[in-house]
Amino acid sequence: xxxxxxxxxxxxxxxxxxxxxxxxxxxxxxxxxxxxxxxxxxxxxxxxxxxxxxxxxxxxxxxxxxxxxxxxxxxxxxxxxxxxxxxxxxxxxxxxxxxxxxxxxxxxxxxxxxxxxxxxxxxxxxxxxxxxxxxxxxxxxxxxxxxxxxxxxxxxxxxxxxxxxxxxxxxxxxxxxxxxxxxxxxxxxxxxxxxxxxxxxxxxxxxxxxxxxxxxxxxxxxxxxxxxxxxxxxxxxxxxxxxxxxxxxxxxxxxxxxxxxxxxxxxxxxxxxxxxxxxxxxxxxxxxxxxxxxxxxxxxxxxx
Numbered sequence: 001x002x003x004x005x006x007x008x009x010x011x012x013x014x015x016x017x018x019x020x021x022x023x024x025x026x027x028x029x030x031x032x033x034x035x036x037x038x039x040x041x042x043x044x045x046x047x048x049x050x051x052x053x054x055x056x057x058x059x060x061x062x063x064x065x066x067x068x069x070x071x072x073x074x075x076x077x078x079x080x081x082x083x084x085x086x087x088x089x090x091x092x093x094x095x096x097x098x099x100x101x102x103x104x105x106x107x108x109x110x111x112x113x114x115x116x117x118x119x120x121x122x123x124x125x126x127x128x129x130x131x132x133x134x135x136x137x138x139x140x141x142x143x144x145x146x147x148x149x150x151x152x153x154x155x156x157x158x159x160x161x162x163x164x165x166x167x168x169x170x171x172x173x174x175x176x177x178x179x180x181x182x183x184x185x186x187x188x189x190x191x192x193x194x195x196x197x198x199x200x201x202x203x204x205x206x207x208x209x210x211x212x213x214x215x216x217x218x219x220x221x222x223x224x225x226x227x228x229x230x231x232x233x234x235x236x237x238x239x240x241x242x243x244x245x246x247x248x249x250x251x252x253x254x255x256x257x258x259x260x261x262x263x264x265x266x267x268x269x270x271x272x273x274x275x276x277x278x279x280x281x282x283x284x285x286x287x288x289x290x291x292x293x294x295x296x297x298x299x300x301x302x303x304x
Contacts, residue, residue: 002303003112003119004296005105006127007166014299015133015170022137022288022295029064029291036066037298041096046072046111047122049101053262054122054130057289058099061297070095079107088114096304097297100124103227118300125159125227131261132163133292136171138285139217142257151175152215152252154208154242155269156235157185160221160261169197177204178211180238208242212251218279219259220244220269236268244270249279257281 003009010018028035043062045055055071062069072078078087084107092098092115100108100119105126112119121129140146151168153161157179165185168175177185184204193202205211212218223239224232249256258270258279266272275282 001118002300003115004129004300005108005112005119005121007129007132007163007170010170012170015167018133018295018299019137019140019292020295021298022133022292025294025298026288026291029294034064034066038062038065038067038301041067041301042094043067043069043097043099043297044072044091044095045069045099045101045122046076046078046091047101048074048078048103049123051101051122053286053289054099054101057293058122061290061294065294067096084110085114089116092116097300118304120296120300123159127163127166128159128261129163129167130289130293130296131160132167133296134285134288135164135219135259135261136167136173137288137292138259138281139173141284141288142281143216146171146173149173149217150215150253151217151219152178152211153219153221154178154211154244154248155220155239156183156223156225157204158221158225161185164219165193165202169193169201172197172201174200175202176211176215177202178208178242179204179206180242181206183235183238208244208248209251212248214253216253216256217259218244218249218252218256220264221261222263222265223269239269243268244274246271246273246277249274259285262286 059069088111095117098117098119099122101122102108102124105124108121108124139149143149165175190204223235258274260282
C-alpha cells in the first residue's frame with residue numbers, strides 16, 4: 001500500500017506513471033468514455049480547511065467512474081473527540097482512499113501511520129502534491145511536451161511552490177523561484193536538489209525579472225496563504241516588486257503562459273490584465289486537477 005503525502009513519496013518514474021494514467025483517462029473522458037474503474041470504492045475527504053477545487057474534483061472523479069465519496073468536516077470530530085490512534089483506524093476501515101486537507105503537515109503524516117487505506121495529501125502547510133501533478137499535466141498540454149519547458153515561479157516560497165519544485169525535478173523541467181529575501185526557500189534545500197538533480201534543475205532569485213527571463217511558463221500564488229491572514233499587510237509590502245504584470249510577462253519568452261493555483265487576488269500577486277488576458281491558462285489548469293487526481297487514485301488502487 002502506498003500514500004501520497006508529499007512528492008518525496010514517489011520516484012521520478014512513478015510520477016511519470018501517474019501522469020501517463022491521467023493522460024489516458026482524460027483522453028477517454030473527453031471522448032465520452034467513463035469506465036467504472038472505481039466501482040465499489042469509497043473515498044473519504046477529511047478536511048480542516050475550506051476547499052473548492054480539491055473537494056469537488058475528488059468527489060467528481062469518483063462519481064464519474066462508478067465510485068462514491070464522503071465529505072467529512074468538523075462534525076466527525078477529528079483530533080477533538082478521540083485520539084488519532086482510535087479515529088484513523090476506525091475511519092479507514094470503512095474506506096478505500098482517504099484525502100486529508102490539514103492545517104499541519106505532520107497531522108497527515110501521523111494519520112498515514114494508522115491508516116489501513118492509501119492517504120492523499122489534499123493540502124497541508126508544507127506541500128500540495130495534487131496541485132503539482134495538475135500543474136505539470138497542464139504545462140505539457142500547453143507546450144506540446146515538457147522537453148523545452150522552463151518554469152518561473154514568482155511569489156512566496158510556500159507549500160505550492162515546494163511541490164512544484166519537486167515535480168519539476170522529477171520530470172527534468174528547469175524551475176526558477178523568485179521571492180523576496182526573508183520569504184525564500186532555505187538555500188541548503190535548494191543546494192540539496194541541485195546536488196541530486198543537477199545545477200540547472202532549480203535556481204532561486206531575489207529578483208523577478210531574472211527568474212522570468214527565458215521562461216515560457218510563469219506561475220504565481222497568493223502572497224498570504226490560509227492561516228497567514230495576520231501577515232497580509234506586511235507581506236503586501238515585502239512582495240511589491242513580485243507582482244506578475246504585463247511588463248513582467250514581456251520579459252519571458254514570446255507566447256509564455258500564466259498559471260495560478262487559485263484563488264487569486266487581482267492587483268496583488270497578479271494584475272487583472274494578465275490573469276484575465278490571453279496568456280492565462282488558469283481554468284485549463286484548474287480543470288486538470290480532476291484528471292491528474294484520477295491518475296493518482298487509479299495508480300494508488302493498483303498499488304493496493
